[in-house]
Amino acid sequence: MSDRLERLKHSDPVLYDICQRELQRQRKGLELIASESFVPAEVLELQGSVLTNKTAEGYPGKRYHAGCAVMDDMERLGVERAKVLFGAEHANIQPLGGSSANQAVYFSVLQPGDRILGMKLDQGGHLTHGYSMNFSGRTYTFFDYGLDPVTETIDYESVERLAQLHRPKMIVAGASAYPRLIDYERLAGIAKSADAYLFVDIAHIAGLIAAGVIPSPVPHADFVTSTTTKTLAGARGGFILCREKYAKAVDSAVFPGIQGSMHMHTMAAKAFTFGYAMTDAFKTYAKQVVENAAALGEALEEKGFRLVSGGTDNHLLLVDLRTKKLTGKRFEQVLESVGITVNKNMIPQDPEKPMVTSGVRVGVTAMTIKGMGGSEMREIAELMTRVADHHENPEVLNEVSQAVEALAERFPLYEGFLD
Ligand SMILES: Cc1ncc(COP(=O)(O)O)c(C=O)c1O
Structure with a gap:
């Protein structure tokens, strides 16, 4: 593979081989999993850096271990970049x-047992938005x-009704599989009238928001969270944005509330990600993501697939396979x-079980x-x-397989x- 893994190649050939196989898989395939991206090489460099050696707990200037002055500079830089990028307090x-x-x-602001209104998991929500087996x-x-x-x-009238009913x-x-824009202003009005906090999880769409190609919830929400992966296309981690009045509660909920020492190498890669997302190159990429998703959607519709909600405004499509008489499980396989690769x-109203499904989620971030x-x-x-049309014909599948590799290797x- 590379000089970067030269030592591993000799000291642990088994793991080296695993890295090599995964690199080849990423190079030769068409990656359409909506949560995936290919991170900039700088993210790989930072995540393999000496920053992993430093133990740091607490916050800049208030650490529990000595020797954190350099890491303080890094965390302050990352925090400042995140605030500027999203216009957050x-x-x-x-x-x-x-x-x-x-x-x-x-x-940060709730007690166990408190009532929360979240989006249905089988209609786009995430496990952490209330799934019975999840901590939430x-x-x-x-x-x-x-x-x-x-x-x-989203049926905003029912959100309003349910908010008044359940208080x-x-x-x-925010969602894992919702291809449309969300009306944050309307949700903020509903939350206000029910005396509830508004929390928006932008894990999937943060990159598109950062680049200004779709609207931001930051002016409307009390709390916003995200990953730095997916459309932000950076380090594997998370972050929280909030109004200044919740800053203390959020900080102490993270540490000492739920985490101990941080992964400083990853935090640095997140700081890079926020910086990179401010560049013109990133804005061009994000605009292209939205255009590519629309183009893929239109082409699939022309070929007889049905798109949930009739299209997309972001990086992903939810494809209903019933017109092709296929389940999600079979098409994925x-x-x-x-x-x-898709998932x-x-x-909505899926007649199949969650491990079978009638749809696939398709994202264009990585290929863009x-x-x-x-x-x-x-x-x-x-x-x-x-x-889809020849899924039981090995000859056609073999031809497609070769075409996939040829297309992937052109990029x-x-x-x-x-290497
Ligand atoms: C909307 C949403 N929130 C939260 C998460 C969780 O992120 P992580 O996998 O980093 O814990 C995801 C990941 O898929 C997501 O789609």
């Missing part, structure tokens, strides 16, 4: 992931809202066999980062259609950096 960049960021928000559903009393069955977009202390918005996903545009999106739609990944 306060930022906490310590959460190790999106789930722990969400846990800290609940923990086990700690708090969740009620859920969903989509209008006709438009397949939750918090309303959670057969696509993977030709080198295209099965429930669609590689440099693909509208014409490649149409090629991808053509390949996906051939797989090199980490060339000159990992």
Whole structure:
């Protein structure tokens, strides 16, 4: 592979081989999992840096261990960049992931048992928005809202009705599989009239928001959380933005509330991610993501797939496979066999079980980062259609597999950096 793994190659060839195989998989396939991206090489460098050696607990200037002055500079830099990037009053960049960021928000102003209104999991919400087996559903009393069955977009009238009925202390918005824009101003009005906090989880769409290509919840919400992966396309971690009046509660919910020492190498990579997201190159990428998702959606519709809500405003599509007489499970499996990765996903009112589903979620972030545009999106739609229409024909699948590799390799990944 690369000089960077030269030592590993000799000291632990088994792990080296695993890294090599995964690099080849990423290079030769079409990566359409909506939560994935290819991080800049700087993120790989920082995550492999000596910063991993430093133990740091607490906050800059108030650490529990000596020797943290340099790490204080780094955390302050990351916090400042996050605040500027999103126009937020306060930022906490310590959460190790999106789930722990969400846990800290609940923990900051709620008590166990408090009522929360969140989006239904099978209509786009996330596990941390109230799933019964998740800490969220086990700690708090969740009620859920969903989509209008006709438009397949958030039914704001029902959110309003449910907020008045249940009087939750918090309303959670944001999703893992929702292709449309969210009306944050309207949700803020609903939350205000119910005397509830508004918390928006932008894990999937943070990059598009940072680049200004879709609206931001920051002016409207009390709390906003995100991962630094997905459309932000950076380090694997999380962060919280909030109004200044909640800064102390949020900070102490993260530490000492739910976390101990931080992963400073990852925090530095997050700081890089926030800085990179301010560049013109990032803005161009984010605009292209939205254009590519729309182009892929249109091409799939032309080929007989149905898109939930009729299209997309962001980086992902939710594809209803019933017109192709396929389940999400089958389509995911057969696509993977030709080198295209997507994930099965429930669609609204899905008649299938969660491990089977009638849909797949398709995202364009990773392929956009590689440099693909509208014409490649149409090629991808053509390949996906051939797989759907001939999923039991090994000859066609073999041809598609070769076309996938040829298309993927036209757009090199980490060339000159990992080899
Ligand atoms: C909306 C949403 N919130 C939170 C998370 C959790 O992030 P993590 O996997 O970093 O814990 C995800 C991840 O898929 C997500 O989609």
